[in-house]
Amino acid sequence: MSKVLLVHAKGGxxxxxxxxxxxxxxxVHLLALSxxxxxxxxxxxxxxxxVVTPGEAERADLVSLIVSRARAVGAExxxxxxxxxxxxxxxxCEQLGLAGPGAAAALARDKRMMRRTWRQHGLPQPEFRPVATEADLLEAAAALSFPMLLKAAWSAGSTAHQIIREPHEVAAAxxxxxxxxxxxxxxxxxxxxxAEANAHFVVEEIVTxxxxxWFEEPGWGDYVSVEGVVADGVFHPVCLSGRMPTVEPFTERAGITPALLPEEAQARVVDLARRAVDALGLDNCGTHTEIKLGADGRMWLIETAARFGGAMTVPQIEEVFGLDLVGMLVDQLLGRPVDWPAEALTPEHARGAAGSLVVLAVDGSGAAWPDRRNWDFPVVRENVPLAAGSRLSVVAESSLPDGTPVPVYDPAAGANTMAALCLLSATDAATVLRDFAVLIAALPAVLPPAGSVPAGPTVPAEGPAALSAARPEGVPA
Incomplete structure (x- = not known):
């Protein structure tokens, strides 16, 4: 049987x-970095x-560790x-001579290099500047238009996003x-x-x-993601995921499969995603490309990742379209024939719909809950009325234990202040959207007040570092 080394770290x-x-x-041989x-x-x-969990000393040269472990188990x-x-x-993979994302993978990771590459190819995106110091940010703020968004070049899950509306906010941001x-x-x-990735940032103008x-149904967010794969250098779009509106600054709240875009609009979005991925020059990997949707058909690239979408994006695709993307990518990397979709699948190809919701302590408008609540999924399941045929479940490995206080939402920390990840299956995408709206509105009312139920590890009220005792697995988009 063929052997695969799976490198595990947080997220995804x-x-x-x-x-x-x-x-x-x-x-499967598992190398657990987390x-x-x-x-x-x-x-x-x-x-x-x-299953191998390396010590800190072994992780100092991560590439050598992966190469050594792959050779030890005979990974193909x-x-x-x-x-x-x-x-x-x-x-x-490059050192081992195995199929992988390729030498250009960093272009789909470092937002500075990604945006430079897209600019060279004339692709639509917000105006931006790379920044490494506060002085760089001040200089960029003088050149760009307000408001602007400061983001970490190597972050995920909307972590460290800061909206800067006026020059005097630069230093604090x-x-x-x-x-x-x-x-x-x-x-x-x-x-x-x-090395030093945490010191790399980019600031960009916020496009409207x-x-x-784009959508006939109200309640959708103003951006979508194109899920796909690059196989032997050729991009294959799989489908589009829709979103609910983000929570300020731009924290993702929910992803829904499929996105209910008209066929012509989907074709335009996919074409832009194809040009964005092609410009990066990837070899063999999943892809996740986010695109902002504007008035008069305008679009802007947000980012592309050389991996599948996080949270429950991949399980949702399997449920709705019957495609096991993880298994198919394993086959691709092993050199087996894979029947990738000839074109992006549409709502007409879907069998029902599915969505994943990140539980944050904010209401539908983004306002903080009036008081602290304990996360308790059985209470949610029993007390929130959903549409007929809808099924709600919780993703245990991405959620805090029942009885744990829901963290106070920190805009700068993004998904680091999530309490849980819920999965909803329904008859169609519009129903998922409406059920999620009901769920978001009901949570601060139906969840038990903090302290009323025996709690798990106590989560202090402020800051992502305070969550280390009870933080679930991350969900970068």
Whole structure:
């Protein structure tokens, strides 16, 4: 049986899901750069031929570690679904002579290089400047138009995003973003291979999106993502995921499969995603390309990743379209024939719909809950009325234990202040959208007040570093 080395780090699709799909195609050897979620630790032993958790000293040269482990187990493919390990795995595959994202993987990771590449190809995106110091940010603020968004070049999950509306906000935004990146690194939500990555930032003008010009149903966010894969250098779009509006500054709240775009609009979005991915020159990997939708048919590229979408994007695609993307990518990396979709699948190809919701302590308008609440999924399941035929579940490895106080939402920390990840299956995407709106409105009313139920690890009210005792696995988009 073919052997695959799976490199696990935080973020990406749930590890349990990935392990099950990969183990169905090959003998899996797991290299765990992050602690295994408790819900997965036991099953990993039965699904994997080996599980290795390296010490800090071994991780100092991550590429050499991956290469050494791959050779030790005789791996014929090396795979990761984590944003934070993509570059290291790509470089290891290059050294091993195995199929992988390729030498250009960093272009789909470092937002500075990504935007420079797209600018060279004349692709639509916000005006931007790379920044490495507060002085750089001040200079960029003088050249760009307000408002603007400061973001970490190597972050994920909207971590360290800061909206700057006036010149006097520059210094505070710079300090806060650097602080959040340092705190996130302590939690394991940071680039694992590139030295000084936490010091790299980009600032860009905020473009004005509009969902109403693209969607007939109200409630959609003003951006979509194109899920796809690059196989032997050729981009294959799979489908579009829709979104609910983000929570300020730009924290993602929910992803829905499929996106209910008209066929002509979907074709235009896919064409832009294809040009964006082609410009990066990737070889063999999943892709996740986010695109902002504006008035009069305008679009702007947000970012592309050389891996599949995070949270439950991949499981949703399997449920709705019947495609096991993890298994198919394993086959691709092993040199087996794979029947990738000839074109992006549309709502007409879907069998129902599915969506994933990040539970944050804010209401539908983004305002903070009036008081602290404990996360308690059984209470939610029993007390929130959903549409007939809708099924709600919780992703255990990406959620806090029942009875744990829901963290106070921190705009700068983004998904670092999530409490849980819920999965909803319904008859169609419009129903998912409406059910999520109902769920978001009901949560602060139906969840027990903090302290009323025996709690798990106490989560202090402020800052991502305070969440280390009870932080679930990350969900970069």
């Amino acid at each position: 699709p749930p590890l349990g899901y990935v392990l099950n799909r990969a183990a169905a195609r090959a003998e 602690a295994l979620p408790s819900s997965v630790a036991e099953s990993a032993g039965s699904l994997c031929a080996s 493919a090396v795979l990761t679904c984590s944003e934070y390990a993509v570059v290291a795995v790509a470089e290891a 710079w300090q806060r973003s650097r602080q959040v990146m340092a705190e996130s690194a302590q939690l394991g939500f940071a680039e694992l291979h590139v 999106g509009t969902a109403s010009a």
